[in-house]
Amino acid sequence: xxxxxxxxxxxxxxxxxxxxxxxxxxxxxxxxxxxxxxxxxxxxxxxxxxxxxxxxxxxxxxxxxxxxxxxxxxxxxxxxxxxxxxxxxxxxxxxxxxxxxxxxxxxxxxxxxxxxxxxxxxxxxxxxxxxxxxxxxxxxxxxxxxxxxxxxxxxxxxxxxxxxxxxxxxxxxxxxxxxxxxxxxxxxxxxxxxxxxxxxxxxxxxxxxxxxxxxxxxxxxxxxxxxxxxxxxxxxxxxxxxxxxxxxxxxxxx
Numbered sequence: 336x337x338x339x340x341x342x343x344x345x346x347x348x349x350x351x352x353x354x355x356x357x358x359x360x361x362x363x364x365x366x367x368x369x370x371x372x373x374x375x376x377x378x379x380x381x382x383x384x385x386x387x388x389x390x391x392x393x394x395x396x397x398x399x400x401x402x403x404x405x406x407x408x409x410x411x412x413x414x415x416x417x418x419x420x421x422x423x424x425x426x427x428x429x430x431x432x433x434x435x436x437x438x439x440x441x442x443x444x445x446x447x448x449x450x451x452x453x454x455x456x457x458x459x460x461x462x463x464x465x466x467x468x469x470x471x472x473x474x475x476x477x478x479x480x481x482x483x484x485x486x487x488x489x490x491x492x493x494x495x496x497x498x499x500x501x502x503x504x505x506x507x508x509x510x511x512x513x514x515x516x517x518x519x520x521x522x523x524x525x526x527x528x529x530x531x532x533x534x535x536x537x538x539x540x541x542x543x544x545x546x547x548x549x550x551x552x553x554x555x556x557x558x559x560x561x562x563x564x565x566x567x568x569x570x571x572x573x574x575x576x577x578x579x580x581x582x583x584x585x586x587x588x589x
Contacts, residue, residue, distance in 0.1 A: 359449030422520030463515030
């Protein structure tokens with residue numbers, strides 16, 4: 336896991352040529368500000384969720400996403416409009432002149448942690464982020480057999496038992512970050528590409544069967560996150576440095 340200093344949102348200044356990663360506290364109670372930021376569709380979707388923890392996660396993740404993007408665009412977060420790709424990947428709507436908003440972004444959440452990735456001034460890039468809670472009691476070998484590519488399964492089988500849990504989530508988040516970057520969802524099988532995830536190996540896309548794609552155009556990194564979680568980011572284009580922030584209403588009290 337890549338070490339990182341997590342900065343307060345107050346330290347944010349828009350910069351070109353970096354990947355900004357924003358950590359969201361989903362355990363925090365829903366505030367009136369959170370509720371006021373969501374539009375009617377987002378509110379209705381969240382309110383349909385029966386499980387309280389999941390409903391809170393939905394409110395908090397969407398409200399913080401709006402706050403974060405509002406910082407980049409210097410706009411009221413309530414004014415932002417989203418569209419969704421065929422597989423549900425969110426995007427900002429075109430401006431009145433039909434131009435893309437000047438950034439690319441992606442959102443992921445699991446358990447009590449959310450993660451937003453943003454690259455300013457590069458709307459043409461594809462960016463994916465994934466965060467996963469490393470839960471106990473899962474059949475990691477069975478999941479790997481079903482969702483990992485054959486060469487990835489072979490790596491998993493060779494690992495000592497005490498290394499498998501960390502390696503599994505390292506692999507899973509790297510794979511999900513790539514899938515989210517290309518925006519295909521499960522329409523492109525997770526067994527049709529391979530990533531590196533052995534102990535000490537830099538994160539990388541090793542091969543892909545996706546038409547017209549090349550592993551060398553993608554950059555992949557592990558992302559600093561709280562204990563008990565794993566996270567990764569993936570984007571196309573050139574290598575970029577990372578910055579890491581707490582989302583505006585997720586700064587720890589300490």
